[in-house]
Amino acid sequence: MGSELIFRGHDDETQLPADAYSPKPHKPWLSIVRPIRYMLCEQRLIFFFVGIAIATLIFTLSTSSTSKVSHIPTYENPINQYHQSSVALTHRFTFENRGSAGGKIPLGLKRKGLRIVVTGGAGFVGSHLVDRLIARGDSVIVVDNFFTGRKENVMHHFGNPRFELIRHDVVEPLLLEVDQIYHLACPASPVHYKFNPCYKTNVVGTLNMLGLAKRVGARFLLTSTSEVYGDPLQHPQVETYWGNVNPIGVRSCYDEGKRTAETLTMDYHRGAGVEVRIARIFNTYGPRMCIDDGRVVSNFVAQALRKEPLTVYGDGKQTRSFQYVSDLVEGLMRLMEGEHVGPFNLGNPGEFTMLELAQVVQETIDPNAKIEFRPNTEDDPHKRKPDITRAKELLGWEPVIPLRKGLPLMVTDFRQRIFGDKEGLASTTTSTSA
Numbered sequence: 001m002g003s004e005l006i007f008r009g010h011d012d013e014t015q016l017p018a019d020a021y022s023p024k025p026h027k028p029w030l031s032i033v034r035p036i037r038y039m040l041c042e043q044r045l046i047f048f049f050v051g052i053a054i055a056t057l058i059f060t061l062s063t064s065s066t067s068k069v070s071h072i073p074t075y076e077n078p079i080n081q082y083h084q085s086s087v088a089l090t091h092r093f094t095f096e097n098r099g100s101a102g103g104k105i106p107l108g109l110k111r112k113g114l115r116i117v118v119t120g121g122a123g124f125v126g127s128h129l130v131d132r133l134i135a136r137g138d139s140v141i142v143v144d145n146f147f148t149g150r151k152e153n154v155m156h157h158f159g160n161p162r163f164e165l166i167r168h169d170v171v172e173p174l175l176l177e178v179d180q181i182y183h184l185a186c187p188a189s190p191v192h193y194k195f196n197p198c199y200k201t202n203v204v205g206t207l208n209m210l211g212l213a214k215r216v217g218a219r220f221l222l223t224s225t226s227e228v229y230g231d232p233l234q235h236p237q238v239e240t241y242w243g244n245v246n247p248i249g250v251r252s253c254y255d256e257g258k259r260t261a262e263t264l265t266m267d268y269h270r271g272a273g274v275e276v277r278i279a280r281i282f283n284t285y286g287p288r289m290c291i292d293d294g295r296v297v298s299n300f301v302a303q304a305l306r307k308e309p310l311t312v313y314g315d316g317k318q319t320r321s322f323q324y325v326s327d328l329v330e331g332l333m334r335l336m337e338g339e340h341v342g343p344f345n346l347g348n349p350g351e352f353t354m355l356e357l358a359q360v361v362q363e364t365i366d367p368n369a370k371i372e373f374r375p376n377t378e379d380d381p382h383k384r385k386p387d388i389t390r391a392k393e394l395l396g397w398e399p400v401i402p403l404r405k406g407l408p409l410m411v412t413d414f415r416q417r418i419f420g421d422k423e424g425l426a427s428t429t430t431s432t433s434a
């Protein structure tokens, strides 16, 4: 059996006539000519070059889009307060490689979600921001001590694997692996911060979150406030205005606290290369605001719903501008994803006196609601109106919801919370996308 396998065919060979097979002489140049001839046949060469051309084109396009990021137009700083985020562009690359919304994502590839901390995420603004981030596909960790926030504001995300909630006071350090930090934790209403002064939260809390941003290379956004302008001597307020603040008044823990928080933020940016963003938020209203928190819109709405008189402090001629919360959230996200440090005024430039606001509330809720005048509170600013030219130009942002459209959305939510009217619930949860 073994011998058969070895010798099979030998018989045939021996039977061939001697001249039946004459091997061609060995031509070494044939090994070169053959592939060339093969390439020239059937227009293969053309296909080859077309392939190279397409590959070159794709490569060129992808590298030029990347280099656009590295040549972000520098915002010429006409006044010292405005800063471009050039210090930390190297961080930007790391950040974009992780799938930032600011980075260019190749066609056909799904955007990779970011890991984002929202301090104060159980509060009014924070919870709406969390809704948007989760809807965008990011993973969100809310850090909140529930001083003014409520679990109810975020509990519709419970069970979502991309959502986590940590009860924590930002005055204590915290270590988390994240890409972005939206730092909102701070009681925003005078009732709360006069009861429990928030200077420590603003200073130590911001310091801790900046430390975290530095450690893990995260981008940090501070929600500062129009209160940094104090009782302004300039109207409307531009970001370059330095403000007129009482450093020892009843509001100073908030006003000066936020001013210090801005200083710390810029220190970490300039000194440690942390990528930072600063938003100066003007009066914002909407669903999930604390009822009876002393802020004028929530006060008026709650009073009108309960058939109580609307309390106007002073002569009611002091002005404020009111921004609907979804507009603010859009501005915050654009700021975080954009290239500019700020500070940016985020507010609605529509200016109302307190009496005009009371009138809108009467029209929306109860035309018979009475107005009651009370002595004005200490250090209440006379005028507030943002100049949002910078945000328009550099973030492409401006508010789109007027007071008369936004107020009814808030009323629905307040009615539901005050009277347990379930009808309002659906519109409340969808209203931020309005």
Ligand SMILES: NC(=O)c1ccc[n+]([C@@H]2O[C@H](COP(=O)([O-])OP(=O)(O)OC[C@H]3O[C@@H](n4cnc5c(N)ncnc54)[C@H](O)[C@@H]3O)[C@@H](O)[C@H]2O)c1
Binding pocket: 119, 120, 121, 122, 123, 124, 125, 126, 143, 144, 145, 146, 147, 148, 149, 150, 168, 169, 170, 171, 183, 184, 185, 186, 187, 188, 189, 201, 205, 223, 224, 225, 226, 280, 281, 282, 283, 284, 285, 290
């Ligand atoms: N809403 C506005 O009109 C307005 C205007 C200007 C600035 N801002 C700023 O926006 C941010 C959010 O404001 P808001 O209106 O949502 O206020 P809010 O009071 O509803 O939310 C603040 C959140 O921070 C939490 N918090 C407070 N202290 C904390 C601490 N030490 N540790 C952890 N969590 C803490 C609260 O429990 C709450 O959930 C604040 O920083 C505020 O200063 C808001």
